Amino acid sequence: MRVTISVEVNGTKHEREVETRTLLVHFLREDLGLTGTHVGCETSLCGACTIHMDGLAVKSCTQLAVQADGAKITTIEGLADNGNLHPMQQAFWDEHGLQCGYCTPGMIMAATKLVEDNPQATEREIREGLKGNLCRCTGYHNIVKAVAAAAKAGAPS
């Protein structure tokens, strides 16, 4: 069965026909060509597919595209403003919060919400808030430093 959905992604409205079983992450990557959102595990565990949906951080491999009908979505491509990196992106750059970069889009999408909800997050709260995002490279230390630095810089989202 195919249905038509209408979704606003990074400020642009899209109307597309999708098969009901299409996962949201595949809709974003394959139908809209937004390949910044990654697929790591596809089993809801790694967080590489994290996006913002109606203001909440969500794992897009565990949502159907049809569930997003009428929703507003932000992906990693929607964070930079006119070529200027979002403060969280800048902080990951400055603090070496990435190595291979596979987990980075999901980390940054989770981290921007974390800091928005809790601008004074402690190191412990940052670590707990990123529990749903796995990184195989960095050992997390610089990721936590980057998030703390962005929080300190008063990162708007």
Place this chain on the structure above:
Amino acid sequence: MYPAEFRYHRASSVEEALDLLDRNPGAKFLAGGHSLIPMMKLRLAQPEVLIDIGRLDELAGVSANGDSLSIGSLTTHSEIASSPELRKHCPILAEAASKIADPQVRNKGTIGGNLAHADPASDLPAVLVALGATIQLRSRDGARAVPASDFFVELLTTSLAENEIMTAVEVPKLGAGTGSTYLKVEHPASGYAVCGAAAVVTVEGGTWTSASLAFNGVTATPLAALEVVEALIGSDATDQAIDRAVESRLSVPDPMSDLYASGEYRAALAAAYGKRALKSARDRAG
């Protein structure tokens, strides 16, 4: 990992959801999707029809109802963890919800889906049993209320009938003198409960006047430690009384066993965390 094909309907009211269910036997409700979609991706579930109830505002949110609080079945774990009413009047439920998985999962997973799925390693079932909560169900024939202690029938099976939807969960407002604690030993990879201990106790003048203790993750359905509680009531609210009651009276029939934790280990965890939860709840009772 694509689910098998299915037909999809989005319900715009509870009435419509029940009508759709009636017309499509074997259809499944889709709430947050955080248990059902993983199962469908693995093809452990292959419903032919999904009825999306995810936008039914009438099922979402927490409201006060005299001495109890009513939590709509679509209320998410994040909303429960941060609800001012629950944090004040039923803090154990907010505490348990805050220990579920990670922020992204909590943003989508709902209390209704969590209970209806009835995963033995979930965090909410034993808390509701310890609270003496009531589960509100509705079908086209009417509404009924089921005590949480009767709701969980066996592994992944509840008393929810084929034609019913869960509308809400009622929990008591805990008064002064009552303390509650949820402790969890989580599986290092999945984050689910290997053992979760929920204690709700009332202490007056240094003795227990009421107590309940229940466990997630240890047996196929939430385990209510009724004998332990029986031994406590009326005795002094001391550490020794707790240790004695748990050591002499806790029985764990048919504990679950897997590669990570044997049944024997789970039973030992229940004893250790049962004691800790009771002591903490007592201290919080003030």
